[in-house]
Amino acid sequence: MPLELLSSQKSFGGWHHRYRHHSATLQCDMVFAVYLPPQAREGAKLPVLYWLSGLTCTDENFMQKAGAQRLAAELGLVLIAPDTSPRGAGVPGDPDGAWDFGHGAGFYLNASEEPWAAHYRMHDYVVHELPALVEASFPVSDRRGISGHSMGGHGALVCALRNPGRYRSLSAFAPIANPSNCPWGEKAFSRYLGADRDSWRQWDACALLATASKRLPILVDQGDADSFMAMQLKPEMLRATAAAVGHPLTLRLQPGYDHSYYFIASFIDDHLRHHAQALNA
Amino acid sequence: MPLELLSSQKSFGGWHHRYRHHSATLQCDMVFAVYLPPQAREGAKLPVLYWLSGLTCTDENFMQKAGAQRLAAELGLVLIAPDTSPRGAGVPGDPDGAWDFGHGAGFYLNASEEPWAAHYRMHDYVVHELPALVEASFPVSDRRGISGHSMGGHGALVCALRNPGRYRSLSAFAPIANPSNCPWGEKAFSRYLGADRDSWRQWDACALLATASKRLPILVDQGDADSFMAMQLKPEMLRATAAAVGHPLTLRLQPGYDHSYYFIASFIDDHLRHHAQALNA
Numbered sequence: 001m002p003l004e005l006l007s008s009q010k011s012f013g014g015w016h017h018r019y020r021h022h023s024a025t026l027q028c029d030m031v032f033a034v035y036l037p038p039q040a041r042e043g044a045k046l047p048v049l050y051w052l053s054g055l056t057c058t059d060e061n062f063m064q065k066a067g068a069q070r071l072a073a074e075l076g077l078v079l080i081a082p083d084t085s086p087r088g089a090g091v092p093g094d095p096d097g098a099w100d101f102g103h104g105a106g107f108y109l110n111a112s113e114e115p116w117a118a119h120y121r122m123h124d125y126v127v128h129e130l131p132a133l134v135e136a137s138f139p140v141s142d143r144r145g146i147s148g149h150s151m152g153g154h155g156a157l158v159c160a161l162r163n164p165g166r167y168r169s170l171s172a173f174a175p176i177a178n179p180s181n182c183p184w185g186e187k188a189f190s191r192y193l194g195a196d197r198d199s200w201r202q203w204d205a206c207a208l209l210a211t212a213s214k215r216l217p218i219l220v221d222q223g224d225a226d227s228f229m230a231m232q233l234k235p236e237m238l239r240a241t242a243a244a245v246g247h248p249l250t251l252r253l254q255p256g257y258d259h260s261y262y263f264i265a266s267f268i269d270d271h272l273r274h275h276a277q278a279l280n281a
Numbered sequence: 282m283p284l285e286l287l288s289s290q291k292s293f294g295g296w297h298h299r300y301r302h303h304s305a306t307l308q309c310d311m312v313f314a315v316y317l318p319p320q321a322r323e324g325a326k327l328p329v330l331y332w333l334s335g336l337t338c339t340d341e342n343f344m345q346k347a348g349a350q351r352l353a354a355e356l357g358l359v360l361i362a363p364d365t366s367p368r369g370a371g372v373p374g375d376p377d378g379a380w381d382f383g384h385g386a387g388f389y390l391n392a393s394e395e396p397w398a399a400h401y402r403m404h405d406y407v408v409h410e411l412p413a414l415v416e417a418s419f420p421v422s423d424r425r426g427i428s429g430h431s432m433g434g435h436g437a438l439v440c441a442l443r444n445p446g447r448y449r450s451l452s453a454f455a456p457i458a459n460p461s462n463c464p465w466g467e468k469a470f471s472r473y474l475g476a477d478r479d480s481w482r483q484w485d486a487c488a489l490l491a492t493a494s495k496r497l498p499i500l501v502d503q504g505d506a507d508s509f510m511a512m513q514l515k516p517e518m519l520r521a522t523a524a525a526v527g528h529p530l531t532l533r534l535q536p537g538y539d540h541s542y543y544f545i546a547s548f549i550d551d552h553l554r555h556h557a558q559a560l561n562a
Binding site: 009010011012013016064065067069070223225256257258260261262263265266269 | 290291292293294297345346348350351504506537538539541542543544546547550
């Protein structure tokens with residue numbers, strides 16, 4: 001049995017399950033959470049929204065704090081929340097024990113540099129291995145949407161932009177929009193990908209957007225009281241790039257909101273509706 | 282200044298604030314959270330719902346996990362979440378370091394026994410000192426409702442039943458309904474109140490309900506997959522007592538739900554509407 005059930009909790013008429021499995025991509029055991037809405041019992045193949053969390057998070061933050069289950073139960077959306085990096089005793093982390101690199105900070109890319117390359121392949125895990133497992137294990141279709149927060153917002157943008165046609169809907173909360181040009185991204189990319197900045201472009205939403213072949217509409221919410229906005233997130237770079245190439249982007253600056261799950265919870269319903277509309281079209 | 286602001290976060294158009302203050306009742310510093318809905322800016326005096334959390338919790342669990350702000354913002358309800366006990370270096374806790382007594386486990390009563398009597402007066406804090414502070418500090422009226430979970434469900438029932446007329450609405454999630462007759466309650470009451478079981482009756486919802494002079498309607502939700510139900514919570518004792526004296530009780534056994542905040546989040550909207558209806562009547 002590839003999936004080990006860790007816990008089950010009823011939620012808004014559906015079920016929140018946590019599973020452990022061995023990831024061949026990441027060469028370690030991984031935990032992820034799934035929310036199955038009540039419609040999952042009725043034999044239909046439901047669409048799936050993948051949620052990528054931010055630095056330091058696990059599968060639990062989104063499921064506990066975003067308040068997404070209420071409307072997902074109404075819309076018939078399955079929610080999947082993976083972890084944010086490979087983990088475990090055999091997986092190297094930040095040599096200094098920092099929280100912005102290594103465990104909890106996989107940046108949803110495929111590392112090319114040692115000692116990271118063997119385990120840090122979160123892009124392939126999120127885009128290929130996990131959906132294959134999900135689609136074989138639950139009553140879901142291959143209609144996929146993707147969203148996320150901060151590092152996970154970066155991940156959602158990059159996963160969708162790198163894989164045109166694989167996702168039918170895309171959104172992000174306070175994404176690290178231009179990681180090649182901010183301290184979090186520069187630290188992670190220089191270690192995972194090496195010193196050649198040209199190689200970073202394939203993992204940078206702004207660089208990918210500039211050459212995107214498909215025009216998948218993007219919804220982004222960003223709190224204007226988010227203390228990370230100016231130095232780390234740089235939504236204006238995303239706005240400028242989208243405008244330059246004519247990519248459909250709805251970027252909403254939300255006055256007074258910060259970087260927390262209180263911000264996410266306040267606007268998650270808009271994102272769920274954005275995804276459901278595209279996934280059910 | 283009696284209130285020290287610790288943090289502020291915008292949430293559903295309103296604000297989640299955390300404050301520290303010195304409690305004269307508890308003889309220690311206390312932290313509580315307030316959710317002010319958007320209507321708090323408009324000069325009206327809003328009704329207040331007090332939420333009492335369960336064992337091990339602080340003010341944060343409810344605000345982070347219950348998903349109450351969305352509908353509170355719509356209904357114009359202020360939410361107040363106090364801590365679950367006095368705390369700090371000068372406050373004695375469980376001598377064995379257990380999680381079901383002492384810090385995080387004040388049981389919303391006034392202790393009579395040493396060494397607890399000086400600090401463990403959560404009933405007077407929740408019913409008198411905190412509302413006086415809240416009503417002097419925020420744009421709220423004296424229309425009060427009270428609810429809570431587990432130990433906090435016990436607290437809500439006891440606070441309302443001991444103080445007829447002080448609360449206009451009452452509900453609970455999975456309350457410890459008959460603490461005189463369950464292990465959690467017997468441990469706490471025998472230490473806080475002493476060996477005389479007669480003195481326990483004034484802190485036991487079933488005993489109080491049997492002699493209640495007012496008929497404040499009670500809404501209770503209880504998951505039927507809650508692993509604490511049979512031994513610790515005993516909803517059937519509450520149902521039997523209410524039926525015997527003709528007290529209006531809506532007790533809903535929710536099939537498949539457990540004791541967690543996933544259960545609370547699933548039904549919090551029903552409770553908020555129950556309170557708003559009474560508070561705005």
